[in-house]
Amino acid sequence: DGLVIPLVELSAKQVAFHIPFEVVEKVYPPVPEQLQLRIAFWSFPENEEDIRLYSCLANGSADEFQRGDQLFRMRAVKDPLQIGFHLSATVVPPQMVPPKGAYNVAVMFDRCRVTSCSCTCGAGAKWCTHVVALCLFRIHNASAVCLRAPVSESLSRLQRDQLQKFAQYLISELPQQILPTAQRLLDELLSSQSTAINTVCGAPDPTAGPSASDQSTWYLDESTLTDNIKKTLHKFCGPSPVVFSDVNSMYLSSTEPPAAAEWACLLRPLRGREPEGVWNLLSIVREMFKRRDSNAAPLLEILTDQCLTYEQITGWWYSVRTSASHSSASGHTGRSNGQSEVAAHACASMCDEMVTLWRLAVLDPALSPQRRRELCAQLRQWQLKVIENVKRGQHKKTLERLFPGFRPAVEACYFNWEEAYPLPGVTYSGTDRKLALCWARALPPRPGASRSGALEESRERPRPLPSEPAVRPKEPGAKRKGLGEGV
Secondary structure (H helix, E strand, O other): OOOOOOHHHHHHHHHHHHOOHHHHHOOOOOOOHHHHHHHHHHOOOOOHHHHHHHHHHHHOOOHHHHHHHHHHHOOOEEEEEEEOOEEEEEEOOOOOOOOOOOEEEEEEEOOOOEEEEEEOOOOOOOOOHHHHHHHHHHHHOHHHOEEEOOHHHHHOOOOHHHHHHHHHHHHHHOHHHHHHHHHHHHHHHHOOOOOHHHHOOOOOOOOOOOOOOOOOOOOOOHHHHHHHHHHHHHHHHOOOOOOOOOOHHHOOOOOOOHHHHHHHHHHHHHHHOOOHHHHHHHHHHHHHHHHOOOOHHHHHHHHHHHHHOOHHHHHHHHHHHHOOOOOOOOOOOOOOHHHHHHHHHHHHHHHHHHHHHHHHHHOOOOOOHHHHHHHHHHHHHHHHHHHHHHHHOOOOHHHHHHOOOOHHHHHHOOOOHHHHOOOOOOOHHHHHHHHHHHHHHHOOOOOOOOOOHHHHHHHOOOOOOOOOOOOOOOOHHHHHHHHHHHO
16 A cells, blocks of 8 residues: 555564464563564464465365355454454354354464364364355454453453452353353362362463464364365275267277277376366365475375275276286276276376375475484385285286385485585574574573584484385485476
8 A cells, every 4th residue: 555564563473473472472571562462463364365275175165265255245244353362253144133143253373374263153164154254354354353462461460359350250141151160160279189270380371372382383174174085085986887978889899099098098087187176185285385384294194094095096006007008907896997997097197196295295405304204104104005905906916116106205205405405594404493593592491401402303314214125315416306307
């Protein structure tokens, strides 16, 4: 709008994105309360594309996001209130009459990421239409949301008689819901025994944001996502009906040359991207890597685990990648021969794309050595699982060495960024040192902790596990070439 943003607002915006609020609270001299409110204000995400991404990820399509956008434009969001890092509102669809058609929505956020969300509508996915409507309202109408300090900050300003009055009024407002819990807490506080509530200093505050040790990540509805992946893979691996175009095709064989038939089997999966739901998730994972979203690897791990639970998928993958002609698919699938070949090639392309994404994941310069070793062990375990599934099926066991599987991703685990391309502030050592110094100045040191202990791990290098065969690393020139091709 042509307005110059004050330096205080710019500083609060950067602090809200990078620094946990617990660190802000412990800074001395204390940060003024008005500035803390501005930090909480800027802690909510500003890009609606992030809301669209996670809504599509949880629901399998953009329908819920579009309905939520319609509710937002129809002014269905009522009484929005932000208390610290907790956002709540009532969503009333226009065709319904309150209070029967009113839904209570709550969203928690931290460092420009939605960390949890809930709604009383009872929808299967957490990212429902009403959550989307509230998030869009907060993004586009932030000034219309009533902003309050965290509850713990407000309680610290009350006197003893005011605190007692607050507790009694709260119980009298909701006696049936609060009274049993209030009595249980009173019994624990008045108990002569050393209960947990008596031994721990302070009390939890859901409106003050997570602690400094918690990693800020977008809320990923893993249970709903896993169920959707299972349904998609079950439909893809299940038997499908055979459809004939005319009567003659039931009796006459195809007259196209074998090379043309093989080319059609290879081309059809690439054009159709079957199964479509899994390919959409793979494209979302790639987009998450592009956005530096920490949920990319967990989402890819869920997808890989579900794919490897189907022996038919691993069998197709192994059969296509070890076959010289790439024209046979083993196992009884309930499909015709042509359909089975197409499904096998589609499955092989899908699994190869997963391995490519895992290769990108382990080549992350900011990845810690410990995390890289964990991913390497997980990739080896998946490789062994594929081989075990193949041994139980009707496949050629002598072609195991020809099957690449997860080997490209495992080899990428041994690439060392500090030796090949040291990038200050980008590779793990530089990033970890910068954050360690920042938090060491803001937080008091823990007893028995060493200031240099956090930096020792960055000097470690992933090594092959003793129980697994070592993979010979490539030459430095070959590593640079492979890196450019993968990225």
